[in-house]
Amino acid sequence: MTQLSTQAAPQPGKVKKKRDYNAITPVWNVIFNIIIGLFSFSCVFPFLFVIIISLTDEQTLVQEGFSLFPSQFSIAAYDYIFRSGSELISSFGVTLLVTVLGTLLSLVLVTSYAYALSRRSFEFRGFFSFLAFFTMLFSGGMVPGYIVMTQFLHLQNTIWSLIFPLSMSAFFIIVMRTFFQTTVPDEIIESAKIDGAGEFLTFVKIVLPVSLPGIATIGLFSSLGYWNDWFNALLYYNNPQKTPPLQFMLMQIEKNMDFLTKNAQNIGSFDMAASLPTETVRMAMVVLATAPIVLAYPFFQRYFVQGLTVGSVKG
Template identity: 40%
Template sequence: MKPAYGKEGIRVKESIQDRMTLIVIYILLSIILLLVLYPLIFVVSASISDPLTVSRGEMWLFPKDLSFIGYELVFANKEIWTGYANTLLYTLVGTAINLVMTIFAAYPLSRKDFAGRNVITAYIVFTMFFSGGLIPTYLLVKNLGMINTMWALIIPGAVSVWNIIIMRTFFQTSIPNEIQESASIDGCSNMQTLWRIVLPLSMPIIAVMILFYSVGHWNSYFNALIYLNDRDKYPLQLFLREILIKSQVDQMAGSMDLSVQKHLMEAEAIKYAIVIVANLPVLLLYPFLQKYFVKGMMIGALKG
């Protein structure tokens, strides 16, 4: 156990109670780490193991009887690649629109010289607790002619009230008002102040917003299920949902009909393989933005 030091560099002797507390903390964190890692390791191992071995419960952690049939079937399925391309498009376009809308909403609300900002904030927050519901939203999207288009997945959720509050709080607490006043004295307009002063100093919160919105778009499937009719426009998560449902139906049929056992094993292999393929971009992105993610959550907890 390393010795603790005070603010002046003086060695502080740790008590037995402090050491016991640290030991308990380390044990709890280790247990939580195992609980989080086990499902991930299991899915990865199951995706490269023989599906029959997995279905029998003989594989519980590490790969057994290596088999890549799941990935072969996934990569041979054209609909999977179509869904992957659609999801990537929806995520990029949707995140860009979300980011622009959030900045343009949060920045004015963070300015003390913006008249009526408290009233507008109250109206915006009101929508977090009360909404029109699914049917009015569907009728609105239909009347706007967005049914069976990518805009039905992007425009209704173009901005998040929670993210507006987080970004507004960041502007208020992290961007000194004196800097904006100096820019105004030097002749900068509000847009120039935002573009040249505020945004370059707000890269951490921008990274947080990109992570929030991109993960939301990447994992979304319900709006596509409601608004899209053309399979060529389906996102990846909707194809994944179909595979999972079909696998469950085949499993019920397989208990009575032996002829579908092979198809059931293939569906089981595809299920694990597509989970890895679908979530790999997020798993690769998150470690690089983790510190910004935590900081963004702390910013949102501050009083605005």
């Protein structure tokens, strides 16, 4: 018995290591990185392909089709779009102004409405929550909105007709209400009230700084909505002397190009219609309309990372 117990005893100087089941072996680490890299490339590849097509010569595109390595490049599509000169720059400025003002207004309205709904002390929060949720299921329609905007508010052919229709979103309100309820502790608000802060000061000084990840998310979605909007310009902009937003102007350029191409026989200008870069211009429009938002995304990225770690246990 003594010999058996001696053999079973661990040798001195050697400590048995415990297996870490959360550790990833180098081989699997490489495999996972390759999978994530391929998935990321699949997300970026369509936009890169659109850029390549927009820089392809129109005749080469007709003869060879869509290709990653075209035999001949050309900037004729961008030259055709930029022939409008100052009008395109003015449209870009209008879109930028609408996006900035509309996003700021949307953030003010959505966050203040959602904060009121998140407070249990608000007596009518059930009624206003139902009021916001009801608009997600049933809306007034396009005609009443058009009548209010043109007949009552008299905002036709003004920049505010592009801002007000998209300034409020019931979905954003519900998202921010949930964010306030789950992220902002009641103890912080109570401590601010004990120190003598009112509701407005508590909201501005305490709640908003803590809620930057949620605000950045709503701000990005709102900016995308304003930047890509062209339908409101189609409804409320009927004065040719008014500069339309960028999306609406690009749509007009495409319509004019299609008109020249389809009516070349009646106009008697076959050479001009044949030289128009129809397909490449469409791709160039996608690049011009998408590039500013793509460049703006990195400024919001760190807030998204903060939003992922909200509520996590940090060691």
